[in-house]
Amino acid sequence: MDEKEAGAARLHVAGDLTIGAEVALDEGQAHYLRNVLRLTPGARVALFNGRDGEAAAELQTLGKKSGSARVLSQTRPQTPEPDLWLLFAPLKRARVDFIAEKATELGVSRLAPVITRRTQGGRVPTDRLAAIAVEAAEQCERLSIPEVAEPVSLVDLPADWPAERRLIICDETGGGGPIASVLADLAPGPLAVLIGPEGGFAPGELETLTDIPLVTRVSLGPRILRADTAAVAVLSVVQSLLGDWRSLLPRSSQPS
Template identity: 60%
Template sequence: MARLYQTRLHTGESLAAAVAVTLPKGQAHYLRSVLRLSPGDRLALFNGRDGEWLAEISDLGKASALVTPLEQLRPQAVEPDLWLVFAPLKHARIDYLAEKATELGVSALCPVFTQRTIVSRVNEERLLANAVEAAEQSERLSVPEVMPARKLEAVLADWPAGRRLLVCDETGGGRPISEALADNVSGGNAVLIGPEGGFTETELDGLRKLPFVTAISLGPRVLRADTAALAALACFQAIAGDWRQGRPDFRG
């Protein structure tokens, strides 16, 4: 079946047949001035709750756009409950990490400040914008939550019961990741990546004592923080996540 649209946009509005949705100025500008679309053209909308919908542009102005959902293309699907907990990186590298982690299916981005974290501030709006764009491009049905940046100690103190934390241990003291992921865990999962300088010995000792922590190894080479994050996420999806299912042929 031929693809019915070329553009996907995320919206916070509810989606239902024949119920018009208003898109804000930024998306209207993108449709009108970048893509050169006009009323009558079609696109796909998703909001993380109601699946993906084929929609038609009803009105396209400078300040907003009105689009009308026509039919549901895909129902909302269950996605892996996988958090990425990471020490913030500098400039373009944190943008890259947010984009690629979204493509790899994380459900939440959780920046944390460790003892050796160099970055002192996180632009959470920018992180979310990168995540939204990556979700639109990768055809996933949701956008990961961007949690407020906090100190690692505060995040660990509030850790939800039943969620396993896989700590990437750059010292080599952890279990091989394939072995750790072979364990059957019923609750959610999270991957923790430290800063460029690594965790301090005090931090690693404290982490290893927590009952919900599993220290893992990513092999014999020392990886940059963003490389380690993406490697760990890819391993998770291949061994315990939705890569085992393959890609459904939802286009017909």
């Protein structure tokens, strides 16, 4: 959290944000407020929980292991976040951490690790990815935290796939059309994007997804993008053409 600016404390909490309520802060938050931001009881912080919008609160207690803040007022109502999933093959640590951070900033609602035939690395650190997503949500002024799903194998995706959700596949083998023109033709609806592993999908591997009703393959241009670059690229283009970058929403928490 070293890049946060002092005074910009914004924390994700579990408790309800009813006015007057005293909300518990965990050990990491207490440490951050006390030792990094050097705040003391009486200081103002912003809180969100994914349900009650954003609230202004006042620090009540700040110990070594915990703290608390009293809710003063609601500063933003809860608004719907985009319904956009990112399916990605696990990568090396720095690159998968990067995907969790960037996808959260770009408004993804679900981070879903997918094991492909060429997936590198062992266990998927879902706990670490969830912590990164919380921190990124606090920093980017989201009102929700993306869910981090347990890893599933690519071949098992069709079995549980919700029929109404379109799967956009970034197909480095050239099987997709240019992304902007392909997206322009899509009907509205929930979306998921799938990024392949470093080295791409194995030959024939994407054929296992033909049982998913709505599948669209897109190309991200003539250069070979790393998997983490492709994730940020496709999410940015999707949000700009189909998502919540199309209108200018007021940011009531914007610094004045």
